[in-house]
Amino acid sequence: MSRKRKGLGERHKKILAFLEEYQAENQYPPTIREIGEHTGITSTSVVNYYLDQLERMGLIERDRRISRGVRLKNAARGGNTMRIPILGPIAAGEPIPVPEPGVSYLTDEEADAIEIARSLLPEREQGADLYALEVRGDSMIDAMISDGDIVVMKPAIEARNGEMVAVWLPRDNETTLKYFYKEKDGYRLEPANPMMKPIFISKDEPLEIKGKVVMVIRKMEEPLAA
Amino acid sequence: MSRKRKGLGERHKKILAFLEEYQAENQYPPTIREIGEHTGITSTSVVNYYLDQLERMGLIERDRRISRGVRLKNAARGGNTMRIPILGPIAAGEPIPVPEPGVSYLTDEEADAIEIARSLLPEREQGADLYALEVRGDSMIDAMISDGDIVVMKPAIEARNGEMVAVWLPRDNETTLKYFYKEKDGYRLEPANPMMKPIFISKDEPLEIKGKVVMVIRKMEEPLAA
DNA sequence: CTTGACACAGAACGGATGTTCGTGTATTAT
């Protein structure tokens, strides 16, 4: 009803690609005429026509009446990164820090953080309130996670089968990272390392899911000795 | 002989600061007139005058006759993140891709890449020609690295004790990631997982170090089942 | 066939923008 082909047309893609390329090459956006020349469009009005569409689709932003007033939005293409704060440590014997929903920790400029290309993350996590924790100790070695690793988490209180989650086990009084599976009379928590045996939790035992593991980052330290 | 005060004048600093601020706010550089308005300079020619100086000092680059053709150089450029290209896969039975020194793979816009906060990397790796590989298979599970992980490498042909390196073992015809130790009559390659036993290479056996491991990134996939 | 939405081209208008020139005022060297 609004668009002949719902997807982006050939020229839309060309313009988007050129916008990105040009902005990377020079530091400033191209003019309408330049866009036209490099995409085979001979009329400025047609370029304007497509830019309007792209803006309506939310793919770019335009500052009207301003030369080179075009910037591409979260088009997820290269260069787009996501900032994820490192909230604190995670250790076997301690509860893990969780983000307080009311506090906008994202605005904390001083906090340590990592930046990751959006293309590395699954689509559904793109806008999520991700946070990161730094692993202390070798207690999660059976999850193939070692001391110093950084785990990127997504807030969650429940999980689906096959997801790796951070759980607090009151039974053993510890935090652990395991693959989560629901079974007929309880839960199965399976280590990432297939050589390790899974543990079972019966249905009436307490089990607190703290979040889902989205990513693990290991940073190799330089050896101390010179 | 050429300049009254060799350092940057008040207006130079103001212009530089505004350039950076404006570029961050919008995605494009300001016009000469805008620079003037925000730095208390009432004439476009004076702004032009200072821009010429800044260009001669090598602090900015100008594209003459092009609107908003101002970009600042090494100053605040790059930001606090680093872009690392993913060159290809790494598997036990195959040689690993290594960057060709002559080829500037950094200019490859199409290549997949990850961005990482500089603060996460050791200082000495900041300017290094880092590259990344995607692990295929579970053959490096004894290095606590699993299928799908991404390893960030630094080119190297030798290593110091305690560093994790990627080595090609002609003896076993495979690539592996191990901690490297030189011993009196050969080398000891120790898995990251302390439960696994190290392997020894005698001094006359061939051993090719392909690079040092700087970082490991594990991205958790969503389970296939819905 | 007619109608209308859509894609496109070309030209013209007017404001935006970089450049140049004439002028003025301190400061410094000769």
Added chain:
DNA sequence: ATAATACACGAACATCCGTTCTGTGTCAAG
């Protein structure tokens, strides 16, 4: 003092560039 230089202002241009208007051709619906 005089000249040279750095710094500054404002106006005049000549483009650059976004916008808008007119016109053409296509294609599917009525």
